[in-house]
Amino acid sequence: MTSTEPPPASGAREAHPDHLGHVIFITASAAMGGFLFGYDSSVINGAVEAIRDRYDIGSGTLAQVIAIALIGCAIGAATAGRIADRIGRIRCMQIAAVLFTISAVGSALPFALYDLAFWRIVGGFAIGMASVIGPAYIAEVSPPAYRGRLASFQQAAIVIGIAVSQLVNYGILQIADGDQRGEIAGIEAWQWMLGVMVVPAVLYGLLSFAIPESPRFLISVGKVARAKEVLAEVEGTKIDLDARVAEIDRAMRREHKSTFKDLLGGRFAFLPIVWVGIGLSVFQQLVGINVAFYYSSTLWQSVGIDPTDSFFYSFTTSIVNIIGTVIAMVLVDRVGRKPLALIGSAGMAIALAVEAWAFSADLVDGKLPDTQGLVALIAAHVFVLFFALSWGVVVWVFLGEMFPNRIRAAALGVAASAQWIANWAITASFPSLSDWNLSATYIIYTFFAVLSIPFVLLFVKETKGKALEEMG
Numbered sequence: 187m188t189s190t191e192p193p194p195a196s197g198a199r200e201a202h203p204d205h206l207g208h209v210i211f212i213t214a215s216a217a218m219g220g221f222l223f224g225y226d227s228s229v230i231n232g233a234v235e236a237i238r239d240r241y242d243i244g245s246g247t248l249a250q251v252i253a254i255a256l257i258g259c260a261i262g263a264a265t266a267g268r269i270a271d272r273i274g275r276i277r278c279m280q281i282a283a284v285l286f287t288i289s290a291v292g293s294a295l296p297f298a299l300y301d302l303a304f305w306r307i308v309g310g311f312a313i314g315m316a317s318v319i320g321p322a323y324i325a326e327v328s329p330p331a332y333r334g335r336l337a338s339f340q341q342a343a344i345v346i347g348i349a350v351s352q353l354v355n356y357g358i359l360q361i362a363d364g365d366q367r368g369e370i371a372g373i374e375a376w377q378w379m380l381g382v383m384v385v386p387a388v389l390y391g392l393l394s395f396a397i398p399e400s401p402r403f404l405i406s407v408g409k410v411a412r413a414k415e416v417l418a419e420v421e422g423t424k425i426d427l428d429a430r431v432a433e434i435d436r437a438m439r440r441e442h443k444s445t446f447k448d449l450l451g452g453r454f455a456f457l458p459i460v461w462v463g464i465g466l467s468v469f470q471q472l473v474g475i476n477v478a479f480y481y482s483s484t485l486w487q488s489v490g491i492d493p494t495d496s497f498f499y500s501f502t503t504s505i506v507n508i509i510g511t512v513i514a515m516v517l518v519d520r521v522g523r524k525p526l527a528l529i530g531s532a533g534m535a536i537a538l539a540v541e542a543w544a545f546s547a548d549l550v551d552g553k554l555p556d557t558q559g560l561v562a563l564i565a566a567h568v569f570v571l572f573f574a575l576s577w578g579v580v581v582w583v584f585l586g587e588m589f590p591n592r593i594r595a596a597a598l599g600v601a602a603s604a605q606w607i608a609n610w611a612i613t614a615s616f617p618s619l620s621d622w623n624l625s626a627t628y629i630i631y632t633f634f635a636v637l638s639i640p641f642v643l644l645f646v647k648e649t650k651g652k653a654l655e656e657m658g
Contacts, residue, residue, distance in 0.1 A: 206332075208419060209327070209328070209329070209332070209336070209419070209420050210336070211397075212327055212397045212398065212419075212420070213324050213327070213328065213336045213339045214339055214343075215393040215394070215396060215397045216279070216319075216320055216323045216324055216327075216339075216397060217320055217324065217339040217340050217342070217343035218343065218386070218389065218390040218393050219279060219282060219283075219315075219316030219319060219320045219343075219390060220316060220317075220320050220339070220340040220341065220342075220343030220344045220347065221343040221344070221346055221347035221350075221386055221390070222282075222283075222286050222312070222313070222316060222347060222383070222386055222387060222390055223313045223316045223317055223320075223343075223344050223347060224343065224344035224345060224346065224347025224348040224351070225347035225348070225350060225351045225383055225386060226255075226286065226289070226290075226309050226312070226313055226347075226351075226383055227255075227313060227344075227347075227348070227476070227479060227480070228347070228348040228351045228352065228479040228480065228504070229351040229354070229355065229379055229380060229382075229383060230252055230255075230306075230380070230480060231351070231352065231355065231479060231480055231481065231482060231483050231484075231500055232351075232352070232355030232356075232358070232359070232366065232376060232379045232483060232497065232500075233366065233376035233377075233379055233380060234248065234252060234480075234481065234483065234484050235366055235483070235484055235487065235493070236366035236367050236374065236375070236376035237251060237299075237302070237376065239366075239367060240367065240374075240376075241299045243299070245617035245618055245621055246617070246618055247299075248617055249613065249614045249615070249616065249617040249618065250303075250614060251299065251302065251303050251306070252480055252481075252613055252614075253610050253613040253614035254303050254306055254307055254310070255306040255307060255309055255310035255313070256310055256606050256607075256609050256610035256613060256614075257307060257310060257606075257610060258306070258307035258308065258309065258310025258311040258312075258313070258314060259310040259311070259313045259314035259317065259606035259609070259610075260314060260603045260606035260607050260610070261310075261311055261314060261603075262282075262310065262311035262312060262313065262314020262315040262316075262317075262318075263314035263315070263317050263318050263599060263602035263603045263605070263606055264314070264599050264600070264602075264603040265314075265315075265599075266278060266314065266315040266317075266318040266319055266599065267318055267322070267595040267596065267598060267599045268595075268599075269281070269315075270318075270319060270322070270403075271403075271406075271595065274399050274400075274403050274407075275319055275322070275323045275326075275399060275400045275403060276394055276395075276397065276398075276399050278315060278319050279316075279319055279323075279390070279391075279394040280391055280394050280395075281315065282312045282315040282316050282319065282390070283312075283387055283388070283390040283391030283394060284391065285308055285309070285311055285312035285315075286309060286312045286383065286386075286387035286390065287384055287387040287388060287391070288305075288308060289305050289306070289308040289309030289312060289383075290309070290380065290381055290382075290383035290384045290387055291381065291384060292304070292305030292308065293305040293306060293309065293380040293381070294373070294377045294378070294380045294381030295373075295377065295381070314602070314603075314606060317602050317605075317606075318598060318599060318602050320340045320343075321337060321340050321582050321583075321585060321586040321598075322586060322594075322595075322598060323400055324336055324337050324339065324340060324586070325337060325586040325587065326400040326401070326402050326403075327398075327400060327401070327416070327420045328420070329420060329421050329422070333587070334518045334519035334523075334583055334650065335515055335518065335519055337582065337583045337586050337587075338511070338514060338515040338518055338579050338582075338583065340582050341511055341514070341578050341579040341582050342508075342511050342512070342515060344578075345504065345507040345508050345510075345511045345574060345578065346508060347386075348479055348504045348507060349501065349504035349505055349507065349508055350386075351379075351383075351504075352497070352500045352501040352503075352504045353501055353504075354379065354382050355379050355497060355500070355501075356497045356498060356500075356501050358370070358375050358378050358379050358382075359375060359493070359494065359497050360494075361375070362374075362375035364493060364494045366493065398412075398415075398416040398419065399412070399416070400416075401413040401414075401416040401417045401420075401434070402434060404416065405431060405434050405435055410431055410435075413431055413434075414427045414428075414430075414431055417430055417431070448592060448593045448596055449593055449596055449597055449600060456600075457593070458645075459588065459589060459590070459593075459597070460589075460593070460597050460600060460601070461645075462588070462645050462646060463584070463585060463588060463589065463597055463598075463600070463601035464600065464601055464604040465641055465645065466581050466584055466585070466601070466646065467581065467585070467601045467602065467604045467605035467608065468604055468605065468608040469577070469634060469637075469638040469641060470577045470578075470581045470605060470608075471605060471608035471609045471611075471612055472608055472611075472612065472631070472634035473534055473538065473573065473577070473631050473634050473635045473638070474538070474612055474616075474627075474628070474630075474631035474634075475570070475573050475577075475578070476609055476612060476613055477612065477613075477616050477631075478503055478566065478569070478570055479500075479503075479504075480613055480616075481616055481617070481620075482496070482499065482500040482503060482566075483496040483497055483500050484496075484617075485620070486499055486500075488620065488624070489545070489549065489553060489554045489559065489562070489624075490549065490551070490552045490553025490554060490559070491553075491559075499563065499566075502567065503566060503567055503570050506567045506570050506571050506574070507570050507571075507573075507574045507578070508574075509571065509574070510570065510571045510572070510573065510574025510575035510576075510578065511574045511575070511578060511579060513574075513575040514526060514574065514575045514576065514578065514579035514580070515579065517575070518579060518580065518583060518650075519650065522648050522650040523580040523583055523584055523648060523649055523650055524580075524642060524646055524647075524648045526575065526576045526579070526580050527576050527577060527580050527581075527638075527642045527646065528576075528639060528642055528643070529572070529575075529576055530572045530573060530575060530576020530577050530580075531576070531577070531635055531636075531638045531639045531642065532572075532639065533568065533569075533571070533572030533576075534569055534572045534573055534576075534577075534635040535632055535635035535636045535639075536568075537565045537566075537568040537569035537572060538565075538569055538628055538631050538632040538635055539628075539629075539632045540561060540565040540568075541562055541565045541566060541569065541628045542625050542626075542628035542629045542632055543558075543561075543625070544558040544559070544561045544562035544565060545558075545562060545624040545625040545628060546625035577638075581605075583649070584646070584649060585598055585601050585602070586598070587649040588647070588649055
C-alpha cells in the first residue's frame with residue numbers, strides 16, 4: 187500500500203487531534219484484524235493432540251497440517267498491499283473478515299485431513315492480509331505524536347487474541363471433562379475450539395463498516411472532500427485541510443506506486459533497508475516464539491504435565507504476553523524502538539538458555555525432575571515476557587515506519603512474507619526437532635536470540651519521533 191505522506195502542514199506534527207477517543211476507536215477497530223491474527227494463529231494449540239489422534243498421523247505430517255496455514259499467511263501478506271491499493275484498505279479488511287469466517291466453519295467441520303489443511307490455508311491467507319493491512323492503515327491514520335502507541339494496538343490485539351483463544355480452549359476442555367476429543371452437542375471439543383472464531387470474525391467485519399477509509403487512498407481515487415473529513419477527524423481541525431490535501435496530492439503525483447523492482451539495489455540484491463526489514467521479521471520468528479503459542483500444550487504434555495494443566499499454562503503464558511505488550515506500549519515512544527529490541531534480545535537469550543538446560547534432564551517416570559520442571563515453566567514465561575515487551579511490538583512498529591515512501595508498500599509486503607516463511611520453518615520443524623532433542627532445539631533458538639543483538643546494533647536505525655516522510 188502506498189503511504190505517500192508529505193511533510194505535515196504547519197504545526198500538524200505536534201497538534202493533538204480534537205477527538206483522540208475517536209482516533210483510538212478507529213485504530214482499535216482496525217487492530218481487530220490483529221486479534222483474529224492472534225486467535226487463529228494460536229487456537230490450533232488446543233487441537234494438536236486431538237488431530238494427531240483422530241487422523242492417526244506422525245509428528246512430520248502433524249507439523250505440516252499445523253504449519254500449512256503459514257503458507258497462506260505468506261501469500262496473503264505479499265498480495266494484501268496491491269489489493270488494498272486497488273480497492274481500498276477497508277474493503278481489504280472486509281475480505282479478510284469473510285475469509286476468517288469461512289475458515290472457522292470449514293476447520294471446525296472437516297471431513298478429512300486434507301480438507302482441514304485447505305481451510306487452514308484459507309485462514310492463513312486472511313491472517314497474512316491482516317498482518318499487512320492493520321499496521322499500514324494505522325500508520326496512515328495516526329497523528330505522528332501518537333503513532334508509536336497507536337501502532338502498538340496491532341500487537342496488543344494479537345496477544346489478546348492469543349490469550350482469548352487459550353482461555354476459550356481451556357473452557358471448552360473443562361466442558362468436555364478434560365478430553366480434547368470429548369463430544370459437546372455431538373461435535374468434538376477440538377472442533378468447537380476452531381469454530382468459535384466465527385464470533386470475532388463477524389465482529390471484525392461489522393467494525394470495518396464503522397471506520398473511515400485511509401485519507402491517502404481517498405485522495406488517490408479523487409474523493410477529496412471525504413479525505414478532508416477524515417484528516418480533520420484524525421489530525422485535528424486546526425490544520426489547513428486544503429493545504430494538507432494539496433501536499434499529499436502533489437507527493438502522490440510525484441511518486442509512483444511501489445513494485446518489487448523498486449526494492450532491488452542491484453541486479454539481484456535488495457536495497458539495504460529492505461534486508462534490514464527482512465532481518466527484523468526473520469529474527470522475530472527464529473527465536474521460537476510461536477512454539478510457545480502453537481505447541482505449548484503438546485510441549486508440556488511431552489515432559490509429563492497432564493493435559494488440563496498444560497492448557498492452563500498455555501493460558502498463563504498468554505497473560506504474561508499481554509503484560510509484556512502493555513509494558514512495550516508504554517515505553518515504545520519514551521525509550522525508543524531500538525533499546526527495547528536490545529533489552530528483549532538479551533532477556534530472551536538468557537531465558538531460552540535456561541530452558542535448554544532444564545529440558546536436558548532425563549525424564550523420570552515420563553516427567554522432568556521437579557526442579558527442572560519448575561525452572562522450565564518459569565523460564566518459558568520469562569522468555570515470553572521479554573519477547574512481548576520488545577520484539578513482539580517493535581518489529582511491527584519498525585515495519586510500519588522504517589521504509590521510504592516510494593517503496594513502503596512493496597517492502598512491507600516482502601518483510602511480512604519473510605516473517606511468515608520463517609514462522610513456517612520454525613512451526614514445521616519443531617515436532618521433529620523436539621523428537622530428536624528438545625534441549626538442542628532450544629539451544630538453536632538461543633543462538634538466534636544472541637545473534638539478533640549485533641544485528642540490531644549494526645543495522646537497525648531508530649525511528650522514534652520521525653514522520654513517515656523522513657524515512658529514507
